[in-house]
Amino acid sequence: MDADTSDMLSSARTMVDAVISGKAYTATEMSSLLSGLSEDLEPTMIELLYLYAESIQKSNPAWTMTLETLFNYMINDVLNDSRFESVIDSDMRKTLFEAQETIKDGKSQLVTQQYSRLVITTSYPEEGEETIAFLRSIEEYGNNNLKGKYSLSAILR
Numbered sequence: 001m002d003a004d005t006s007d008m009l010s011s012a013r014t015m016v017d018a019v020i021s022g023k024a025y026t027a028t029e030m031s032s033l034l035s036g037l038s039e040d041l042e043p044t045m046i047e048l049l050y051l052y053a054e055s056i057q058k059s060n061p062a063w064t065m066t067l068e069t070l071f072n073y074m075i076n077d078v079l080n081d082s083r084f085e086s087v088i089d090s091d092m093r094k095t096l097f098e099a100q101e102t103i104k105d106g107k108s109q110l111v112t113q114q115y116s117r118l119v120i121t122t123s124y125p126e127e128g129e130e131t132i133a134f135l136r137s138i139e140e141y142g143n144n145n146l147k148g149k150y151s152l153s154a155i156l157r
Contacts, residue, residue: 011036044083051083068107071100 001009018025018033025033027050031043065073074096078084110117120138124131 007036042086044086047083048087068103071096071103075100 014033014036027047028043030050031041031046034041034046079088079093079096122134124134
């Protein structure tokens, strides 16, 4: 029996023993166990599979996240986690940073400590009673609910 056949049989026996024992392995142990199957199976891929499996088992469809929170998490946590280096290339990193910057810029134009901007797009005619009534209803809402903390400026196009 040559060395390759001996290694293959040894790996097969290790796998059979692992299955029969029912033992649960850490990501590091699993990586070591599977290393005999393929040289292409990197330990970081096993770790990512463990993360994915756990996230699926513990996920909740009701969880929510803002777009800003998602990009901040990707940039501050995922990109700094060495396990993701092999699956996130430089183009994706650049795209994430650009998206985060776009979100920051957009938010800074719409929300500050002094004001928040709201843009309403309607299909009302440029002039007319219906349009004037709509603008008055917005002004009345502001007067009743925002206690003078707003200014109404309308640009009709």
